[in-house]
Amino acid sequence: MTHLPERLLAGYRNFMAGRYSAESGRYRSLAKDGQSPQTMVIACCDSRAAPETIFDSGPGELFVVRNVANLVPPYAPDGQHHGTSAALEFAVQSLKVKSIVVMGHGRCGGIGAALNPSAEPLSPGDFIGKWMGLVAPAAEALSGNQMTDAERQTALERISIRYQVANLRSFPCVKILEDKGRLTLHGAWFDISNGELWVMNPETGDFERPPLD
């Protein structure tokens, strides 16, 4: 018989005894009535930057899609398989979320790969290389200037978030709802080491610390 890793089983036991036990009514009503999250978050797969943890959210609160480096491929109704676009379509058209947050983070491996593309892909498919091609022009524009590697990494993480928010607007349903004032788009960047969250100013594109009190 195959078991899940022991750490997962132990965690699940804790969940049932703790969070599920405390919130079982909420889970049951979400099962009966369906979900109606107000916010979609597009985040990175990175295990250190989980949106539900960072935003302290409960079941049913956040509709989350995660992919390498929190990218939003531009609108492309070309018949291909678009996982992020499918999640976006469902969140906007069916769930009618009120906000979409693209959340990047410090020390992002995907962004690092875009800045330093390896000669040897990790597998013959070079899926990371092709995926991160979405930010290759920005990565190339940052090369050869006087930034240190760490500065360049943070710069591309934040520039990429601005790109992804712009790509959201390439989806007609997003653009229309934003123009009508029924949907807001946001960018945020999480610093893993100190827990700081920097939020993109919609006017300037700068990242700023929000007041927390």
Ligand SMILES: [Zn+2]
């Ligand atoms: Zn990442």
